[in-house]
Amino acid sequence: MKYDHHLIREAKKCERLWVYRPFSQERYNFPLLLKMAGYARWEPGVTFLRTKSMEVFVEYVAHGSVNLVQDGKEYVVQAGEVYFLRKGVSHAYSVGQGGRLLKRFVQIGGTNVNHHLQSLGLWEQDYIRPQEPRKIERVFKMMTTALSNSPLNGDRELHVTLSGLTYQLLLELSLSLKSSIPVLIENALTFMHENLHRSLSRQEICEHLGISMPYFNRLFSYHMKCTPVAYFLRQKFNWAAQLLRSETLSIKEISYTTGFDDPLYFSAQFKKQFGVSPTQYRKRQI
Template sequence: MYNKNINMSHFDITSDIFQLYYPVSTYNGRSPFQLLLASEFANKKNEIFDRKRHLYYTFSYVVGGSGKLTIAGQDFYPRPHSMFILHKNMAHLGVTNPEDPWHKIYFDVDGWLVEELLRAYSLDDSYFFKDIYLEPYFRKMLGLAKNHANDVHEKAVIIFHKILIKLQNQSSYLNTYSTNVKKTITYIKEYLEKDISMQDISGNVGLSPEHLTRIFKKEVGTTPYLYYLKKRIHLAQVLLKNTNMSVKEIASRLGYKDEFYFSNCFKKYTGVSPLNYRKNSENNSF
């Protein structure tokens, strides 16, 4: 457990770097929800975060600045009034624009309730939200971490829940897809356990692969085939966590040619092997 009296703030006059950092606790592996820390910083001109496997969930709100974020093969460009989620056990890379460095407020959380709430609000494979005003909620979370009351986690989960509702409402508003994109998503979900090609996907809606890729990426933010691959990996995660199926059995069920190819694909998108993912899931459960 962190010392609750350690509340750190820093302002470097020579570099103009500003940072508030309030550690709260380390995850105990049992609680459904824990706020681990909250922080605010600005003007880190050389900020780079490159993780092959994130150990918890990070929610970041961009107050100012710009930069590039890569998650699961997708590129995003967080700017003011945007928010991004760094999911647990996933790889990501973030680089601030040194000419216009990020000013961010973020908090780290962990616990099985985090995962369940993300899934309940259909946000378990969502990473980036733009044009959304959430600064008051993030500042409340920052205040909770700073004051570190005995009921900090109980109050934090209420704020967290409100943030998810806002994100889900925006997601529902934005995801008014065209007919061809809706048909593509439905087709992909029906064939997740099959080894299908981009030609199969585009043929289902009667468009060329290039044409479908253009309209799908414009509306969804990723290509149809990458969307298909991500959904397959997510299904594999569910099977690893909730069944006793072997890696070989899961690979066969999902239509991979062998367990080694499946393991390489899984690690590429999650940053961890299937066996280690299962082991980590078991360690973080009751």
Template sequence: MKPYDKLLAMRKSDGFHLQKLIVLPDPLLQEASGHPITAGLHVTDIGYFHKAEHHYRNRPAGCPSHIIMYCAEGTGWYSVGGSERHEVNAGNLVVLPANMAHVYGAHASEPWSIYWVHLRGTLSNNYIEPLLNEGVTAMAPAKTQKWLELFHECYGTLETGYSMQTMMYASQIAGYMLGMLAYGSGTDHESMSSKRAAEKSVQYMLQHLEGAVSLKELAAQARLSVPHYSQLFKQATGYSPIDYYLRLKIQHSCRYLDFTDWTVKQISSELGFKDPYYFSRLFSKMMGRSPTEYRNKSKG
């Protein structure tokens, strides 16, 4: 036996203490790929390796599924597409795109404990794409706790049996897990700055919905220049600060329409709009119907 084959055999035969592992059967995956609920996104493999001393994978042709790995403790490393080797520490998340060569493994001195899930589906690229430029990502403790709760829920569901019922539920959980990662997932200084600036501004906007705030005021509240603040806010939300502020006003106006008998003019005035006709036009543009049509629409 060649040295490399001997090494692989050793890695495989040792196994990992406290490991969890579920590999979904091919017939079920084929059924899931054709089902309207699971075709877009579904789990193919999921597991947890505890202090995986000899964990090592080398896939020259990549994996047909996207791989998400979260390092709970210890250290490891990975490389994608022949790129430089990246170090992974406790609290780090790694995303490996499907069908791309990669290699990864645990450090022998302090082997990692990792949670991992393989995902496939017609919409999987859309879910994964926002995460691919992040490299090694660190999750905030609060987000990590929720994400791991979802992981265990997903694993526990699939553990109850191979069926389309469990696949459908696990698929919805997987979508939630990816959504959590995609929202504010960056850890570089720029991404974190934009997230913090946006969060503070949104709270400030919510406290001043009945009045009016200017872009200059919002930038000053965030202690940034107007150009820099505008750039960071749009990076975090996808909207300019004032556009977002107006959207919050319109969202709040819906509550008045739903739960009071105030006139449109009264509501617009309460939310700081001097011209009720402008308010109505803005409402119609954002909501797709006039304030009156919205109020008369059956809800719940």
């Protein structure tokens, strides 16, 4: 494996990045893969838009701020904070007030990336305020340092180093997140993930937790920035997408596996989530 180095200079932005490029004979399936890493300087006026992203990006604001709009929600991400550009949703972001933006960023992939994000509670997150931002920034710097010092022809040890740093980054962000989510919500998330194979009502979740539905809806929406139903359905389709990438099951079998009795309904809802049908999604992964 190797990474190609690029330096992008434009009127209002400068970016240095390393992009993963597999060798033609490479046949490895990496569970967690750093697909890109870099850092950038953007001047006021720079904007970027991505529709129905097929990838996961994590970006750290080192200086300035970012105006982020993702999945219909608006945020101002300040220096020392991290924002996720999530898979399956559209987003737009631009330089915020305060002048020049300095940021570090990574693109994360791999056969098990969805599982890692889900198990660490990061899949639905738009942004996080880390408890120790300097520690997060240090991990980003360690990634680009490892890439800048890597052999031109690449090596397998580099992948091991970068995969470890990628997981360290996600784990540190998860620890910052867990400190702000009540145990009640964590229990609800666990219960949902344990029942992705079937239909699950809010009433069942509330009975499991021993709380009223209005209180649960309010608490969940406040901390997760979406409704329980939206979260549960999105997890189902993320699992379905993972099965489409890594399994040989038919679309009908995946529909039943993820708790949908009607494959046609499953396909229609999948397209709403990802912008393409299950068949088209699977072809893109080949």
